[in-house]
């Protein structure tokens with residue numbers, strides 16, 4: 001489509017452009033290295049070696065063993081395999097009864113939907129509430145744990161409001177509970193985190209985080225769409241969702257997406273190497289943008305959804321949990337604001353007409369007009385949710401981009417408010 005404006009892409013929480021270095025690493029696996037990794041001839045071996053080398057790179061970055069990494073078709077499959085695979089492993093194990101699962105109100109649909117399906121099958125579900133900044137309470141979680149709790153699934157960082165949940169603390173608490181449960185011969189609680197938004201920005205070491213399962217997607221870290229992995233701690237048993245040739249130690253049948261896997265490893269390597277520096281840069285850009293927009297639209301009460309950016313360390317964090325940026329509790333790239341009186345969807349379309357891509361507080365699921373469940377969970381009204389827009393920065397975002405957005409926003413908002 002021909003446009004008069006240059007594109008200013010500020011929807012990195014939805015998808016990121018493919019890094020050219022990632023693309024270059026992938027190319028040979030579309031053209032010359034086309035073998036099936038399961039084939040025993042040299043073309044197969046070539047592909048197998050690329051898959052295993054990628055697995056090793058990823059395992060090292062997350063502090064795992066290579067055999068604990070299972071390649072998937074992205075974050076959604078990882079979350080489904082974690083939730084359903086864990087549930088199916090437990091179904092009817094001890095008694096005929098189903099067990100209990102704990103999750104949160106602000107999870108991605110990739111977790112909420114499989115959980116909903118399990119509920120229909122008879123599983124009991126506790127959905128933990130969050131406070132107005134999107135944090136769950138460790139106390140609530142502790143109280144929700146029951147004898148038959150099989151799985152706790154809490155996202156690492158939220159895709160809409162950027163809240164970073166205290167995963168390491170949750171992990172530590174569950175580990176302590178599990179030690180106690182062992183002496184009472186109760187089944188272990190498995191802890192899954194959806195790290196799809198955290199992957200480019202935060203510490204991914206599974207031992208520091210004390211997670212058993214961790215879902216990651218490549219498409220949010222300048223890697224290819226439709227690729228990802230699930231970390232599965234040794235000893236944790238899951239039932240596969242896909243059945244077939246038995247690839248990925250039987251956990252994920254189907255010919256491996258070799259190019260995608262190579263791209264995933266390369267993308268992870270690149271983002272993890274630059275994350276501290278990029279977090280710092282994006283934090284400055286974000287704060288600059290918020291300050292500027294507050295100044296330029298003084299009459300408009302600008303509400304920030306998610307953790308306050310003025311307050312670096314919330315009381316909930318005791319400093320033991322080292323994050324991408326020390327004590328950081330909000331993703332550096334996330335800006336989610338309510339502009340009262342301005343319909344987010346209309347604003348989004350106006351901005352798009354000027355080349356600017358952002359997202360709204362509704363319609364996270366394609367075509368849906370429901371107000372965001374995340375914004376509702378932090379106590380925003382339907383109206384406020386509809387007046388919200390999400391701006392997510394990326395590594396290509398510059399100050400100039402943001403200056404342009406502020407300029408356009410001012411014009412557009414005044415225009416919209418005037419029209420009414």
Ligand SMILES: *Cc1c(COP(=O)(O)O)cnc(C)c1O
Pocket residue numbers: 013073074075076077079108110155157158159194195196197217218219220226227228
């Ligand atoms: C993007 C995303 C997913 C889904 O990942 P896909 O690779 O698109 O399947 C799941 N959870 C979160 C938090 C996400 O941001």
